[in-house]
Amino acid sequence: MYLLREMLKHMRIYGLFVKNCLIAQMEYRMNFVISIAQECVFTFAKLLYVILIYQVGVDINGLSPDHVLLFIGTYMIMTGFYVLFFMDNFYQLSQHIQSGLLDVMMTKPVSLQFMVTLRRINFSFPIPNFIVGTSMVVMAWRRLGLESGPQEIGLFLLLIVCGIVLMYALFLLPMLLSFYIIKTQSLIEITDKFWDFNNMPMGIYSRWIQRIGTFLLPIFVITNFPVLAMMDELDTLASIWVFAVPIVMLLVTRKVWRFCLSKYSSASS
């Protein structure tokens, strides 16, 4: 009962966050437009890979250009969710610690992790990602003649949700180093570049990279597994893993978060 009440409270507060962020971003409309333009360039950079694959026009490790299109489209949609829900929060974590704002947040009567990691929602960056990503997925889906019943689309969406949860846990983890190091710029850069491995289907990488990206640092699970499920290429182990790993990672991240906090001694006075 207590748990339910807390959850409802946090959901209501999250609604307020959404509203607040939307108002704040609409206040600076020019900024909003420029942000969209900036993200369009990034989306274009991801599209280069699609251009390349269609221009070359050969099957790569058994994947036709249309398959690759489906993978890259899903990657773009997931990038959209990342910048929508998480990016601003994770980038700001080190600033909160340095400026002492974290101390203020601690005094609020809500979960601190919730407050720190979900406070900001960015509405401008996801727009190009969602538009281009969804068009690519729909186009590839049609061209490949994949089943499009409610069952298939439902499963695809469910795996996307799993991916979002996993993304939260996995990308928060390196940012928690902000409790120990001051300059996190290169950390952010390396994490971002690591994510770009998903810009191509995992099938093109060597076995070892595939294993690392599936089990150790499961970034491939986020964007590759929903597509593999649609292509009917997930074996039993992978089908279990895709649902288990978000929960495992969430627990790990929660544990690390608590550990970091227990060692935290306020930065500024």
Place this chain on the structure above:
Amino acid sequence: MRLKSAGKYLKSYGLGVQNAMAYRTDFWLGLVSGVFPLMIQLFIWNAVYTAAPGSEVYGYTHDQMIAYTIMAIVVGRLISTGFEYEIAGDIKNGGLNKFIVQPISYFWYRMMCFYGTKSIQLAAFTLLLLALLLGFSWQSTLSLSDDRIVWFGISLLFALILNGMIFYLLSLLAFWMTEVWAVFIGFNLLTNIMSGGVFPLDIFGPAVNRVLQWLPFPYTIYFPVNIWSGKISEAEIGTGLVIQAIWTVVAALVASSCWRYGIKKYVAVGG
């Protein structure tokens, strides 16, 4: 008197050198973060060339493409600026004031700093390259003559100066816009793509490529890297160098007139 005026710019150059020494971890970490995209692209090209064995893709042999991919990322790093954020900060927060009242040219101060930082990075890169040349026996697979290595070095220096000028010009945008950071980030990536820093420009097809050749950007990465990869004939090298020089002069002229207009708009906020 002349010596005195050269002295202050030599000092600025020294500042740049010191800066590069102080933040050397940043430079190396930057190179490390370039390793991931490099790996991704190497896997793509390997897969592509396996699917179409023995053939050329966009006129590149497998070895040429690998050489292109590696060098494009390294050259992109070497010519990258970063001072645009400082200039924009100076203009926005009034840091420019102290330069206006002093007998120093802001442009030369910034450029000498930039060259100072880059000369250290270039030195580190040259050592790395020598190690690679000896280790990978690139000279034999690419039939890389000593002449070509020298031409590559010269075109790389020209590219560095040209790119510095382009980004100096861009940074002056801060006179007219207060929040230019997003523009810088977008422009940085866009010019990197148009310079051939991600993939060779040949993937855009001949039509787009012809248009791109009329812009200065291919002469910052695509041109020097292709001297290295051997895709550009010896005859074309001279023309390319001249075009690099012309674009540098054009950018400098535009920048100096932009500065004259901009400085009139400058309101010297802050203390």
